[in-house]
Structure formats: structure tokens, C-alpha cells
Amino acid sequence: MHDDVHQETVRSGRFMIVIGLSTVGLVLAIAALVVAAPSGWQEWPPSASDVGVLVVTLALTLAVGVGTALMRIQVRVDQVLEVRVRPLWYRRRIAPTQITSATVVQMTGANSGGWGIRLVPGGTAVLLDGGPGVQVEVAGARSLRFRCNDPEVVVEALRARGASVD
Structure with a gap:
């Protein structure tokens, strides 16, 4: 692929x-x-x-x-989108074909329920500082919003692997 x-x-x-x-x-x-x-x-x-x-x-x-x-967030887009928080054991893996929407968002503690791993209405937010991130809607599962340095590159990598991207 x-x-x-x-x-x-x-x-x-x-x-x-x-x-x-x-x-x-x-x-x-x-x-x-x-x-x-x-x-x-x-x-x-x-x-x-x-x-x-x-x-x-x-x-x-x-x-x-x-x-x-x-603490750090590791984002990897390969056959799956994988978001990990180290040294904690949080890890979320999502197949790109399950993604119904991926958009670039500006993340702050105020719009994400605070800093860290947070449950927000309908999903999960992962951030350690404010800045750009990606909001991913997943078919039949909770959404995921995570902080990353290059959100446009992440969205493009997901699109190249079959995700429905806005």
C-alpha cells in the first residue's frame, strides 16, 4: 500500500x-x-x-x-493511526478506513476539558500543551482529538490510506 x-x-x-x-x-x-x-x-x-x-x-x-x-504523545500513521501517551499506557489504534472525518483543530486546555487524557462529550482528547491538533471521527466509536506538530501532514497521511477527510 x-x-x-x-x-x-x-x-x-x-x-x-x-x-x-x-x-x-x-x-x-x-x-x-x-x-x-x-x-x-x-x-x-x-x-x-x-x-x-x-x-x-x-x-x-x-x-x-x-x-x-x-510525558509525551507519539503519533504514527501507517496501516493504522496510533496515538500513544508515554510513559503511561494509553494507546489508541484506529484503522484509516474506520475514520469518517479528520480535521485540523486548534487545541487548548479550555476546549479539550483540560490537559492530559480527557473524556469529552462523544470522545477523548489528548494534549500536553496548547497548539494544533487533529479531530478524528470514527465510525461506531468515540471520536479522538489529539495534539500534534504537523496536523496537515497527519490528515494527508490518513487521506492517502483511505480515511474520509474533510
């Missing part, structure tokens, strides 16, 4: 990076306070389960913060 593959990656916007790094800083500050100020524990020392819960909670929160700062 078509040998050329369109592939691109959209990195986290400044807002998502600030949120992620702030979360990491908060975890490190809490850990430093716990290590530096154990004097209050002399009367009632923490149990092993208390320490375990604290360590696991801080580790998970640290992972969320790092993941938020490093």
Missing part, C-alpha cells in the same frame, strides 16, 4: 513539566523532613508498617511526578 510512515512526538508543555518537577520537589522535601526530624518519634516510634506505607507513598508520588515531567 503506502511505504511512507508519518511519525512524530510531542513533548510535555511547560505547564506539565512545572507540575511534574514541583511534585518531585515536594516528595524530596517531605523525605528530607522525615529523615532530619525524627526527634518527635522518641515517645512513639513508628511501626515498620508506618515506615513502609510512607516509603511506598513517596516512591509512587515521585514516579508520578517524574512521569508527568517526561
Whole structure:
């Protein structure tokens, strides 16, 4: 069919990076306070389960913060349109023949329900920062709106693979 593959990656916007790094800083500050100020524990020392819960909670929160700062959207158009969010496990694959409409849209947090992976009426929106994107209507399924750097190229690649494009 078509040998050329369109592939691109959209990195986290400044807002998502600030949120992620702030979360990491908060975890490190809490850990430093716990290590530096154990004097209050002399009367009632923490149990092993208390320490375990604290360590696991801080580790998970640290992972969320790092993941938020490093988040990216990967868009690939080959035999299918594939939109992935890394390091999360979100992935949506749509055959171009299932696409009834693909249009270029301007995406903001305000018109997409916020930043991240959002359920919007009739579909899903995926964005990490504001900018151009593609709105895809899918036959018999929820629509998908995602942020990308070259929406015109994505729409053209879908058209070349049999998608109905506006």
C-alpha cells in the first residue's frame, strides 16, 4: 500500500513539566523532613508498617511526578493511526478506513476539558500543551482529538490510506 510512515512526538508543555518537577520537589522535601526530624518519634516510634506505607507513598508520588515531567504523545500513521501517551499506557489504534472525518483543530486546555487524557462529550482528547491538533471521527466509536506538530501532514497521511477527510 503506502511505504511512507508519518511519525512524530510531542513533548510535555511547560505547564506539565512545572507540575511534574514541583511534585518531585515536594516528595524530596517531605523525605528530607522525615529523615532530619525524627526527634518527635522518641515517645512513639513508628511501626515498620508506618515506615513502609510512607516509603511506598513517596516512591509512587515521585514516579508520578517524574512521569508527568517526561510525558509525551507519539503519533504514527501507517496501516493504522496510533496515538500513544508515554510513559503511561494509553494507546489508541484506529484503522484509516474506520475514520469518517479528520480535521485540523486548534487545541487548548479550555476546549479539550483540560490537559492530559480527557473524556469529552462523544470522545477523548489528548494534549500536553496548547497548539494544533487533529479531530478524528470514527465510525461506531468515540471520536479522538489529539495534539500534534504537523496536523496537515497527519490528515494527508490518513487521506492517502483511505480515511474520509474533510
